[in-house]
Amino acid sequence: MSDALVQDRVSDAPDYTPRQSAVLEEALRLLVEGGDRALTTAAIARAANCSKESLYKWFGDRDDLLAAMVSWQAAKVRVRTSSAMPADSADFRRRLEEFASDLLTVLSGDVSLALNRLAIGQASRNDSRLGGLVLKRGRDAIRQRASALLRSGLDMGHLEFTDIDRAYRALYGLVVGDLHVRMLLGDEPAGADRDFRGQAQRAIGQFFRLYGTADPEGEPSGKNHNQH
């Protein structure tokens, strides 16, 4: 029971061969560097030193290959779920801050941005199959990690809420803001926005002011309140 977040591991685990993984890796590199226009079957085959025929044999359709890229990347990122319950209030807060910082780091990553752009670009056609996959493999995974954290905070009396979905929504919003969409649109974060650590701490401070209990040791009590 070290990690409770992998209950649906077996549902549709990709389980690619090393060769296929290498191909997917090259495809991701192509996507990051050149966008979806660079992600042609010929380019992938050339970059991965394989034949187009093998691509179709291994992955099926081109869309299947894109889906495989998402699955592969999601499986790679699988965060350490840090098994143990938070010790005390300060530890809990630090864990939340770490989650927020990780979230910002992941969302601003090259591969994440490229895959999200790809999925969003295809969301209009194909009944948004890639989009659903990104949501399921990426977003929901993050959400479950956060939810587990929030629940433990509730159980230990550091947080106070009735609807965990609303609490998560507030947490996500305070941490990310419109940064993600802005980056997706090609705007690279300016100076202040690059300080993920500080941004995370500020957001968690605000989150505690909304959902924290009057925990004596919870707040840094006074200075550096990070208000306003």
Added chain:
Amino acid sequence: MSDALVQDRVSDAPDYTPRQSAVLEEALRLLVEGGDRALTTAAIARAANCSKESLYKWFGDRDDLLAAMVSWQAAKVRVRTSSAMPADSADFRRRLEEFASDLLTVLSGDVSLALNRLAIGQASRNDSRLGGLVLKRGRDAIRQRASALLRSGLDMGHLEFTDIDRAYRALYGLVVGDLHVRMLLGDEPAGADRDFRGQAQRAIGQFFRLYGTADPEGEPSGKNHNQH
């Protein structure tokens, strides 16, 4: 001084002829219905009953036409800026709630989603020209409307903050959360997420708990605090 948000109107106003506007309208319809795959020059010409040659004469490149679509849509949406300063605290709060509700409505609109998808899909190539345009014409316009509201709240003593950018970020995050990206990925909001009004009120309530002053008439004081 009825509206202070139009200081840069003359900067690059599109000013299209009625015929061109009709073409852009048809193009938007095509984009919404069929995604970017449906947005070929031939399809646009057919839908708008014009020749491809005219398209190139009027708009230049195909990318120019896409840019024109963004500008045209942005000019169409131009929100009423409701000129007058907020009267009292309750009015100010209502104005914030209205802004939040409008924001959710706009972001979930068909055309907005389609244009954002298009711009994001192209953000990897073209040095994200469309993305920049969407940011400038859409996002920044919203931001300025909100900033004006926040500033007046600060002046009138209903709000308390030092960094307006951080305040806006919190406001946006609390209101939108991850809803926008989820919709961009093709996930249509479920039951609770469709209640923009309630969502807006809850978010503004939380925003006041972060940035509101101890305004006697500001909070509904007690019941329906919308906490947790």
Added chain:
DNA sequence: ACGGAACCGTACCGTACGGTACTCTATTGC
């Protein structure tokens, strides 16, 4: 040693798109 499977590299095919050229019609200015 031999047969077969896997697979790379390349050539090939059909299609679709961006962009241009050309013809024919209607409207406008004089």
Added chain:
DNA sequence: GCAATAGAGTACCGTACGGTACGGTTCCGT
């Protein structure tokens, strides 16, 4: 009335992509 311009409709061109087929090579099992 008449030239001239604008524009619709269509045909056309080059290119690029997804997907398939084929020859040659390597590797593995027997």
